[in-house]
Amino acid sequence: MSIDSRQMAADAALFGNRFVTQEVPSREFxxxxxxxQDALHLVAEDLALEGDPARNLATFVTTWMEPEAQQIIAANLHRNFIDHAEYPRTAEIEQRCIRMLADLFHAPGETTGARTQGSSEAIMLGSLSLKWNWRKRREAAGASTSSPNLVFGGDVHVVWEKFCRYFDVEPRIVPLQPGKYTIGPDDVEPYIDENTIGVAAVLGTTFTGHKDDVVGINDLLLRIRAERGLDVPMHVDAASGGFVWPFLYPHSEWDFRLEQVRSINVSGHKFGLVYPGIGWLIFRETADLAKELVFEENYLGKTDSTFTLNFSTGSAMVLAQYYNFVRYGRAGYTYIMQNMQTNARVLAEKLAAxxxxxxxxxxxxxxxxVAFRLAEETGYDEFDIAWQLSAERGWMVPAYTLPPNAQDVTIMRALVKETMSREQVDTLARDIDEACATLAKKGGVHESERNRILTGPGH
Known part of the structure; x- marks a missing residue:
């Protein structure tokens, strides 16, 4: 290193961050x-360009937890969850959470389940169990097991199609229709046959936040069992709704109160109010978990049963989930969900007005x-409004088209989260109104410019 280079390095160390003028490492190790301190500055300066999570109304994922929960997370980031022999209390806390969720979802008796990285892993595991149990039923009947299929609506998360592709199952996707963005028994029935491993229903769709007709689909499956001898189970994808419906709509039946609902997944890191990295899979009964998928392994001197796609993973979010359960209880979760619902209704009323x-x-x-769309043709569209809100106000309110056969329908969605105050709701409504007024004067945004903004940080 030359004298000048050494002097520049010394000056940077003394007076500031050397990456003010130097290119950051980005290609070569x-x-x-x-x-x-330089490494901290480097990462912090990149993150300064990100969107503000408090204004991200697109994500369902939790963006705030109490300081006490953050203390638990920070203190357990180094603890490997899978080491049950070394960390038996963490394993016990996982089982407490599973039992509490089984109770919340009205499991009728002894049950089982697993913590997962999120609902995507939980759905993979639950669907694998559907496939294995279907195969056992077919083998017992002396029938072919070569053509399994899984029935679900176009309103599901992409992970359902991933499962079918990864594990060689035919996806039978029920298309949506303009004005009808969930599915029910009449939609599902034509797709069911002897090779159907199960039907998936959604509780709280990503697109509009509504639920499929779970009761109607359950009744259909009971009728098919009685009339055709086909025992087709149902899995409820409650990734978002599993921590909402029990507290906002406790008398609405969608869970294990319905006989054909055999498994449920839920994301702890959505309305379970935990940071990203935690999901749950709960079975109605222990028999609903295919035994062939459970591995008994001798690890570090202790024999454990494992039923996950991942192995090593952190303990922090499991412990944070348990913290929330004991911190809030039913009363606390109900209070939080009702507050969010109240603000969502206020926003809907302001938009309608x-x-x-x-x-x-x-x-x-x-x-x-709040899911909404323009009521009539204008010189701008929903994508223009999303761009205007992002570019001028920093709000991340997504605009998107719906799945087939409603792909010509464009809507927007504003998620009202725990940290969103009434004042912020009022401000968002004013900003949407002003964005529309601005667009009405200047017209829609050029598509290339809109795409540049909407594919930037935070979207």
């Missing part, structure tokens, strides 16, 4: 390290969000 928007599914059971 660095030959040397750097001071901790503008005369520009149609509110999707107003008055129905729904996640605490």
């Amino acid at each position: 660095p030959d040397t390290g750097m001071f901790a 503008m005369g520009r928007f149609e509110i999707i599914g107003a008055g129905e059971e729904q996640l605490p969000l």
Whole structure:
């Protein structure tokens, strides 16, 4: 290193961050390290360009937890959850959470389940159990097991199609229709046959926040069992709704109160109010978990049963979930969900009062969000509004088209979360109104510019 280079390095160490003028490492593995403060500055400056999580109304994922919960998380980031022999209390806390969720979802007796990285892993595991149990039924009947299929609506998360592709199952996707963005028994029935491993129903869709007709589909499956001898189970994808419906709509039946509901997944890191990295799979009965999928392994001197796709993983979010359960209880979760629902209704009323928007599914059971679309043709569209809100106000309110056969329908969705105050709701409504007024004067945004903004940080 030259004298000038050494002097520049010394000056940077003394007076500031050397990456003010130097290109950051981005392609090749660095030959040397750097001071901790430089590494901190480097990462912090990148993150300064990100969107503000408090204004991200697109994500369902939790963006805030109490300081006490953060203390638990920070103190357990180094603890490997899978080491049950070394950390038996963490394993016990997982089982407590499973039992509490089984109780919340009205499991009729002894049950089982697992913590997962999120609902995607839980859905994979639950669907694998559906496939294995279907195969055992077919083998017992001396029938072919070569053509399994799984029935679900176009309103599901992409993980359902991933499962079918990864594990060689035919996806039978029930298309949506304009004005009908969930599915029910009449939609499902034509797709069911002797090779159907199960039907998936959604509680709180990503698109509009509503639920499929779980009761109607359950009744259909009971009728098919009685009339055709086909025992087709149902899995409820409650990734978002599993921590909403029990507290906002406790008398609405969607869970193990319905006979054909055999498994449920729920995301702890959505309305379970935990940071990303925690999901849950709960079975109605222990028999609903295919035994072939459970591995008994001798690890570090203790024999454990494992039923997950991942192995090593952190304990922090399991412990944070248990913290929330004992911190809030039913009363606390109900209070939080009702607050979010109240603010969502206020936002919906303000948008409707503008005369520009149609509110999707107003008055129905729904996640605490507002799904809306322009009520009539204008010189701009929903994507323009999303761009205007992001570019000028920093709000991340997504605009998107719906799945087939409703792909010509464009809507927007504003998720009202725990940290969103009434003042913020009022401000968002004003900003949407002003964005529309601005667009009405200047017209829609050029598509290339809109795409540049909407694919930037935070979207």
